[in-house]
Amino acid sequence: MSFSNFRVPYSIDERYSKKIAYFSMEFAVHQPLKIYSGGLGFLAGSHLRAAYDLRQNMIAVGILWKYGYYDQARNQDQTLQVQWNEKLYSFLEDTGIKFQILIHDAPVWVKVWYLNPETFQSAPLFLLSTDVPENDYVSQTITHRLYDANVATKVAQFILLGIGGAKLIDELGFNPDLYHLNEAHGVSSVFYLYKKFGSKEEVRKRLVFTTHTPEEAGNEKHDLQLCYKMTYFNGLPLDEVRTLCGIQGDEPFNHSLVALRFAHLANGVSQLHGEVARHMWSKYQGICPIIAITNAQSWRYWADKQLYRFSDEGADDRFDDRKRHLKKRAFELVADQTGKWFNPDALTIVWARRFAGYKRAELLTRDLRRFEAMMNHPKHPVQFIWAGKPYPVDYPAISDFNNLVHLSKQYKNMAVCIGYELTVSKRLKQAADIWLNNPRVPREASGTSGMTAAMNGAVNLSTNDGWIPEFINSGNNGFVVPPADYTNMNVHDQDEYDLEQLYQILEQQILPLYYEQKDTWRQIIKNGMNDVRFQFDASRMAHEYYEKLYA
Incomplete structure (x- = not known):
């Protein structure tokens, strides 16, 4: 031409x-x-x-x-x-x-x-x-x-x-x-x-x-x-x-x-x-x-169309089966990379995006006692996946990545994946029940990974930054850390506040809903899917x- x-x-x-x-x-x-x-x-x-x-x-x-x-x-x-x-x-x-x-x-x-x-x-x-x-x-x-x-x-x-x-x-x-x-x-x-x-x-x-x-x-x-x-x-x-x-x-x-x-x-x-x-x-x-x-983000490119179809039809059994299938398929990728065989029926939390200090990839692991209790809970089992590329000379971010790798060796239900590009990104969003996003407010200009996660049946758990204030109605279509007066907090206090709030939401709201109120949990997923469908589509x-x- x-x-x-x-x-x-x-x-x-x-x-x-x-x-x-x-x-x-x-x-x-x-x-x-x-x-x-x-x-x-x-x-x-x-x-x-x-x-x-x-x-x-x-x-x-x-x-x-x-x-x-x-x-x-x-x-x-x-x-x-x-x-x-x-x-x-x-x-x-x-x-x-x-x-x-x-x-x-x-x-x-x-x-x-x-x-x-x-x-x-x-x-x-x-x-x-x-x-x-x-x-x-x-x-x-x-x-x-x-x-x-x-x-x-x-x-x-x-x-x-x-x-x-x-x-x-x-x-x-x-x-x-x-x-x-x-x-x-x-x-x-x-x-x-x-x-x-x-x-x-x-x-x-x-x-x-x-x-x-x-x-x-x-x-x-x-x-x-x-x-x-x-x-x-x-x-x-x-x-x-x-x-x-x-x-x-x-x-x-x-x-x-x-x-x-x-x-x-x-x-x-x-x-x-x-x-x-x-x-x-x-x-x-x-x-x-x-x-x-x-x-x-482009709904045409990212969204799982069958999940949307079953949601629109009110076919709840097929909707649940589809999400379980997406998780199971994604877990094969996780197993191939890490040797960890995950359970498609267990609540799966995914943190996946670029590793950078303000995004705080390892935030939940800072309270190891509480992390240990969550990872070994007898009634409400949790699985955790991390993925993302640090900038190749951002040594603190690389150190965070490597420390998570070493920590993951202690748990059969924790994995750290590599190759976080478009394909792995989509698979991990399909793997996620909870898409975790915890940047320091107001450091995230927008952040879009949670949009495409919601398009694949994941529920957002986030600090109130970037696009999140325009999207999350906490408890209805996702979960958000209650905003605080961060301007009068130092970094340590801000991190401590967010850490405590994230654990409270996980322990008191998300885990009981996922395991004991399946219909309510499904509705939260659907609400998130519907709310990103047009307002956060790239068109x-x-x-x-x-x-x-x-x-």
């Missing part, structure tokens, strides 16, 4: 005719395409599926990571091992497009690959690669590892996504009405667009931005001189960059702050996050308004982006 004067290769719904170019560092479109690490990618993948379903006039730009994020394997003692294995994708199409950009004042060749919408039923996705023989080895490594730990390599990746992505849009002749940055990794694009359109005002008309990080420290900052030497600013003099970006002297270059100053509108990814983001950035001059569009989200952010 021709990639000149590119048009989205399906008929466009006139409600979504505005042309959008969507930039993201990662996309979790389908299991075989391993170019994602966690929630940002899962969200972007569901966005592309919804854009396809709604026939929106959107194309997406990302990076083809040669080794992906990393492959999660095990050492001899079952602890985490990081592996970098080359990925090969015969289903990607070679566009024939090659062009050069400057990185560190040297020309770097960029090759472009294409994911056809019909391959995985997603909006058109173009992927940039520097792994070509025309480049020297260092330039080739720019697209080797997602979120490379080397600072200069990471800045080069940001240049590639931003300037390279914006240049690709011109190579395609797509002429979008709006450029949408999903997180600030691609904000170098503004310097390309500034040169193209001639003024900051003209860039601002065309730029929107989604922020996912609810704390200032979590937003990427890099040394201004390093960025300049890396040609991050597309050849602009430093004084002009400072003036354009509102930077004083040699203040660090704050990617999110610059995105907020160049965009005409931005959004947080839950109603709570919108409030947090507005407060967080309010002390800075010249930022755009920040609205809220709550994240969602609602993709529609809201056109209605609120792109309008």
Whole structure:
């Protein structure tokens, strides 16, 4: 097919005719395409599926990571091992497009690959690669590892996504009405667009931005001189960059702050996050308004349709049988990895997502006496599964993962799984009776794993963060830790409060309901399934982006 004067290769719904170019560092479109690490990618993948379903006039730009994020394997003692294995994708199409950009004042060749919408039923996705023989080895490594730990390599990746992505849009002749940055990794694009359109005002008309990080420290900052030497600013003099970006002297270059100053509108990814983001950035001059569009996930991709059918039909026996079958099938995966053979009739708690300190994977194990009592309860047996990928150089998170592995050796009803990607994620959501989510409030911008868990008959147990305040009616469609005045608590007190509340809910509400009031428990599952079905389906989200952010 021709990639000149590119048009989205399906008929466009006139409600979504505005042309959008969507930039993201990662996309979790389908299991075989391993170019994602966690929630940002899962969200972007569901966005592309919804854009396809709604026939929106959107194309997406990302990076083809040669080794992906990393492959999660095990050492001899079952602890985490990081592996970098080359990925090969015969289903990607070679566009024939090659062009050069400057990185560190040297020309770097960029090759472009294409994911056809019909391959995985997603909006058109173009992927940039520097792994070509025309480049020297260092330039080739720019697209080797997602979120490379080397600072200069990471800045080069940001240049590639931003300037390279914006240049690709011109190579395609797509002429979008709006450029949408999903997180600030691609904000170098503004310097390309500034040169193209001639003024900051003209860039601002065309730029929107989604922020996912609810704390200032979590937003990427890099040394201004390093960025300049890396040609991050597309050849602009430093004084002009400072003036354009509102930077004083040699203040660090704050990617999110610059995105907020160049965009005409931005959004947080839950109603709570919108409030947090507005407060967080309010002390800075010249930022755009920040609205809220709550994240969602693709029901078409994630949901177990038979569970929904039996629920709609009121076929309770078949509903129960289906959930039991899903658990049993998922437990085969757990047994294959860990040698633990789980009981499909026992209450199964799953904690599975990216390992990061604020998400507190090991929180329930901090009270070992109470954990031991729960794991060995004679009347109400419990099974526990953990899974997730720590960032490969986040050593405290890796330590949490490994400590859970060692603890699991003491229990036949506790397992820690590896390979937490799309397929394992879906299986573990089907395995779960309780989907445990316990980040420190308000550190989770949105969190979406609980949405897809509910779509597979799991009940959410969560702290009141991210999307949860918009969803859980505690005791009706899930369970939530009662909100406290966390602003006046230190971290230790907050953790102690949440730990106590989680155990109280488990011991006093969840376990008695699951084992002694099956009809009530089933209704809680169904209520959760119904409440995520439309409000937290990605089609609602993709529609809201056109209605609120792109309008």
